[in-house]
Amino acid sequence: MVTVARVRPGTIADELGIKPGTELLSVNGREVDDFLDWEFLTADDTLLVHARNPDGEEIEFDIERPEGEPLGVELVPPSVRRCANRCEFCFIEGLPKGLRRNLYIRDDDYRLSFAYGNFATLSNLKERDERRIVEYRLSPLYVSVHATPWEARKILLNNPRVPNIVEQLTRLAAHGIQFHGQMVIVPGLNDGDVLEASLTDLWNLGDAVITVAVVPVGLTQFNHLFKGESMGREHASRLLAAVGRWGDRALAERGTRWVVGSDELYLQAGEPLPGAEFYEDFPQIENGVGSVASLRSRVHEGLESLPRLDGRRIGVVTGVSMAGIMPELLDQLSDATGARFELIVMENSLFGPTTTTAGLLVGADIRRALDGRHDIDLALIPAECINDNGVFLDDEPFITLREQLSMPVYPSYDFIDVLVHEGEPRVAEVAA
């Protein structure tokens, strides 16, 4: 059963009088268990929907829907499938205490993998789930493989009951399901021979495995469970070399690079990041694979659209890992606009100095960076560190922080998105 959260005005559901709180029980005689069932079972144009109104009355809606017209129902968000593993390197284990409760939810949900590109290990997959993946053609899925040799994977996921991932992927691949894989590498556990064996197994699955991302383990100062080695420069270089060999082979034999190291792996190895063409159509950019190349391209392409901002003083707040990348970009922005840019690199006060990603900076870091800076006319902060509700990871609302700082502050993905509007008159000037 799923529950209606909202009905869009003027839609079929609105005309039928469906109200928020209505429980949707079945469609054309098939039970609705979750949003996936609702999504797929309502794909038909002739629907018999069995529902329970908020007052408890059961009712049937006989619907003839004009082709392509949406029903107009938004559902209460699903409860996520929890993770049964206990990886030593788990980011959630590495969160400090006292944050919002939903940050501690360890999801491992193939439905969210399909719907939103969240990575899932598939270790909690039941036979029924596999049948649904095949029936609803949930493809591609984003799979945290980490290692294919079974014993190594049990150790990495810290779960003796994980199923054999090669068998799972093989069964699903036989029905045409495809995957994007990721391998988080813990030195000494799944690099070297385990990495080779894993890439060989994934390669042997043919077209089913579309891409593989190789990501170095990332730890905060709170990852107390972790007993392994952390990634050093030499480790990272060896990994990149192995990934490069496989990538070259894939390019020669299949015309695609197939396996790519994350940006963080290049940064840890101290090696230059490749250009945008290396990443093809950026299939794993959400996983930090090609983000820097994409940023460089967007800045380069956006320079001509920028207004002159001569004499403006612009502060750019970022995390430690981007400190080496930013100067070249800020120089280009400065040449194009005449503004003076100041790079403000912040250590992460919540997760500790080992967490260097700009997108994990918290409200307190932004405040420390900008408080009392009356010499800055405008500040840009990483847009990724604010969630959809406008809140930083430490629960600080962006709007509160912005009101307390002396300069206008804008979340920005690529500088261009904000600076392109800076030449426009402000609302108050227009009114005057």
Ligand code: SF4
């Ligand atoms: S699979 Fe591992 S890293 Fe992912 S949520 Fe579960 S315990 Fe954490």
